[in-house]
């Protein structure tokens with residue numbers, strides 16, 4: 117090590133050859149490899165697409181091949197949320213709360229037309245036009261419902277995405293990004309999405 | 322009920338209650354609101370109409386041929402056999418109030434709440450008139466014809482502005498906030514308070530518990546769901562517990578309310594067919610069936626014989642899939658985790674293969690058309706189906722049935738969640754839930770449709786009304802379904818599968834119809850009102866699990882909290898259909 121990052125603790129000169137302080141990017145391939153084989157999805161279906169998600173987990177398709185048969189009902193232990201179905205306004209606060217409760221690193225797959233954009237029910241008064249209006253989405257799977265094979269393709273796409281990720285870029289590793297979570301919407305005369313409300317107030321003033 | 326029977330009933334009613342009833346525009350009778358309760362009591366006690374299937378609200382913003390602009394509340398009543406008696410009650414457009422019939426048919430409870438929620442018709446004397454699908458504090462009553470969504474464009478589809486200059490316009494581009502959101506003018510988030518959660522807990526105020534035992538305790542309110550592994554989707558329940566015993570339990574629904582009816586009233590008639598797939602999404606073929614039958618009643622088309630056979634085969638295969646899933650999910654709910662479900666899903670895949678061959682889609686088949694089915698069975702379909710129903714499925718059903726003899730299963734299910742027969746009828750329960758209570762009521766027998774009058778089969782019944790018997794009924798029903806499919810496969814004639822030409826935009830003659838089928842979960846009905854155009858004026862769905870869920874609170878009372886998931890799984894609901 118020649119130069120040292122000013123933000124990191126100082127290493128005494130005699131230890132400089134033994135201690136490594138700095139980004140652990142050389143570990144990224146190992147880290148990504150192990151993540152690929154032990155992905156724990158969040159249990160919970162929203163609508164029709166959930167049944168194809170269950171079918172993907174069951175005997176014919178067998179999700180265990182991906183090391184992800186451990187489906188966790190608790191968001192605290194999950195690192196992938198598969199939004200499988202229509203996100204309604206009434207469910208929106210729960211979706212955001214679940215997302216906030218998942219530990220980093222966390223990923224979201226929007227499964228099906230409804231989760232992508234509202235799908236066949238887009239014009240409905242109680243339907244959110246796509247889960248990406250609420251939480252960030254990593255992979256979109258088109259279909260109504262997508263076949264289990266399509267869901268597998270999404271898992272592979274997620275793996276490909278990880279291959280390009282480096283530890284130092286992950287949110288949980290970086291100290292410069294604060295994780296405050298997403299403001300949980302509330303149910304008022306319509307869905308009170310605080311981000312939209314803030315924008316609205318800004319334009320009014 | 323035919324026109325003649327209606328006239329006879331009208332004569333009887335006019336003798337007993339002069340001036341209370343008159344013939345309605347299309348079907349059934351119009352009853353004066355002030356006399357509704359007397360007439361309803363008479364119909365229930367003396368005419369045998371013990372089963373109220375559906376309460377719907379209909380909005381007529383324009384005067385019709387015989388009546389002025391109004392709100393209408395429509396009741397569909399049934400006896401042991403035969404078609405519906407339709408009662409219409411008119412209400413003022415400015416302040417619609419109708420007396421509640423909950424005291425006569427408790428089944429009306431959930432339907433009246435829904436009508437208040439979506440249509441804004443108040444029911445005087447309803448014990449608990451709160452919103453049910455939407456939350457308290459929502460602005461407006463969406464099913465009224467003059468209420469428009471944010472993305473509203475025109476009253477009828479197809480919309481003309483979809484592709485100006487060949488370019489698609491996103492709905493978000495037309496909405497003022499760029500999203501499906503709207504706040505009333507002058508609404509300020511600072512002064513506003515969220516009422517939705519309080520309203521959920523309002524009926525469950527805590528009381529001192531302990532039942533006079535020595536240690537003073539408090540009752541607690543516990544929340545289950547909507548994110549919960551055993552609620553079969555996004556159902557939420559709030560329960561008041563004394564120790565571990567349930568004192569009161571209220572299902573909270575609406576987490577999957579996808580505005581089905583509002584969207585359906587804007588679609589063309591045929592465009593609603595794929596939407597019905599998404600009601601009970603495990604049994605899409607049965608949903609197609611119900612909708613097709615209802616529209617065919619209005620259209621008056623005859624279905625070719627081969628198509629009838631195909632329909633029956635598909636509907637019964639669907640029933641097997643649905644019952645398998647319900648058994649599988651019950652096992653995982655009582656703690657077998659996924660084993661039972663894996664057995665069920667294995668068979669399901671094979672049946673879905675058949676669906677996919679015929680319709681092109683695994684789950685959302687969209688296979689039925691008005692006057693037949695979309696296309697004929699492909700080559701090789703029948704041998705595959707035969708192998709399945711003669712060889713594999715009977716063995717698998719026997720194998721899975723061994724599970725009902727299991728010690729743990731019996732301990733969790735015998736004598737738990739007992740539903741007596743008269744309560745089941747009063748609450749409007751249908752399907753295996755009703756038949757397990759000793760009431761042999763099956764729409765296929767009570768009001769035979771399609772081929773069910775000709776084929777040989779029995780109604781499955783059990784008599785204890787507990788969880789165990791509900792599964793006994795399901796297993797027997799699967800066997801009967803196999804029996805029906807075998808006969809249908811043997812007798813199926815050659816011929817056309819669709820009457821007339823394929824028409825994307827059919828015009829349906831003005832009128833109203835209630836078409837119903839025995840879906841795997843119970844009676845699935847569609848109440849349709851047509852004004853003679855290419856879109857329904859009213860498109861109302863009678864979802865079996867919505868009505869069945871109304872009895873959940875009663876069934877759980879006095880049981881342990883751990884039994885709630887078992888009772889819920891034995892009622893068997895699909896949230897897509899409960900919330901619509």
Ligand code: SF4
Pocket residue numbers: 163164165166200201202227228229230231235236259260261262599
């Ligand atoms: S995308 Fe289609 S199948 Fe999936 S939840 Fe939406 S309507 Fe159902």
